[in-house]
Amino acid sequence: MTLHVSATLARISAVGLLSLMIGLAGCAVESPLPEYAWVKDETNAAIRAIADQLPDTVDELMREGDPYVCGDMLDSSGEDRPIFYTGNLDLRQPEGFDPERFIEELPDRLGEDFEVMPRQPIENVFAVSLNAHSHGGAHLSVTAGTSDSGPYVYIIGMSRCAQPIPPTVAKAPLPDYGTVRREAMAAAREVAATLPRRVQTMQHDSLPTRCDDVIDPFSSFAPVRFGGGVEYDVPFDFDAGKYFEELPMLLGDDFEVIPRLVPEIRATVDIIAHRHGDNALTLSVGEGDVFISMDSRCADGATVDR
Known part of the structure; x- marks a missing residue:
């Protein structure tokens, strides 16, 4: 299944996304740190838990990003430094989907394991930021709206810090x-x-x-x-x-x-x-x-x- 690349890129406000990533990039390093594969699975499970609230999804596209260094989101080398995982899921919805209602109801649907986090409001964008306590504290940004290709929900997940990937x-x-x-x-x-x-x-x-x-x-x-x-x-x-x-x-x-x-x-x-x-x-x-x-x-x- 595929979605249009340009629609995917256009759906996320750089301001909202970067504010979330900057907050995550300064995450506190745990001791001992989990393995990267573990935090990746945690975060993808949190992303899927949100996607499962959309029973009528028409099409979806999952992308997994390269790891970023904790404390420096502009550095992806990760050598001998803790890193975190990023992934995103783009879900096309059927006509008649109500983006505003979905975002408003999502926290209650997910339950107490997903905590609503403060985020900078973005004009004309329906969005919520979440901390998935039951999935290693993964951070998630969920936006919903309508583009030229129809209604959509877009989920970005970012993990807690993990061990560097050995060469x-x-x-x-x-x-x-x-x-x-x-x-x-x-x-x-x-x-x-x-x-x-x-x-x-x-x-x-x-x-x-x-x-x-x-x-x-x-x-x-x-x-x-x-x-x-x-x-x-x-x-x-x-x-x-x-x-x-x-x-x-x-x-x-x-x-x-x-x-x-x-x-x-x-x-x-x-x-x-x-x-x-x-x-x-x-x-x-x-x-x-x-x-x-x-x-x-x-x-x-x-x-x-x-």
Whole structure:
């Protein structure tokens, strides 16, 4: 089941979402901390408990975000620092659904295990913030309304702090740096080919960066990643919302398009290029330009020209 990406991004006010995330990012660190997989399951269970209050859901889309560092929501590295999980669920409702009534009645339906939390009111948005005590104290933001695609409910869940995820130990030799660079560039070219009337205006390659989430037992050098970016001019009437809706179909099953949990100033999606070594791309659209950034999989640090 799928929902339109642009509708998902448009439904959440950045002000309301960021206020909740900032409050969570400063959460008190427990001792001992639970494992990340545990808090993820807790939070997803809390999200599902809310979704179960919607028996007539027409369609739904679940997205799970990368972990954020507790105390610094802008940092997703998590090395040796507590982290928290984020997930969101977009639920399309049938015609006749009453968003205001649903938000008003939701706390009573959920019971005492879900505590209503203060939140900054947002004009013309029906919303409630909750603390799920029976699910590890997960924080939840629930909004409801009507968009061009019909009535919806949108749930964002954020967990308590958890242990850092330990680095993965490579079970086979890592690819060489030239290979991951070529993969990332090829993936970026395929994405760029979906843009209308594009004119390339800039390309840059960054220096190899250390890949801290992988340990390479086959090399005495630390693993590295390739990063870079390419920019294109597009027509000023370029419709980012429509383009994002069509992008999964344009790219096909070999690419996974992931909308950002936190709305950006520029319309932005993340893309995993499965056919190109699962390299990660980020595509962001401004006025008259599109920027594609690349972040490769880990490579053998010994293969970098020094």
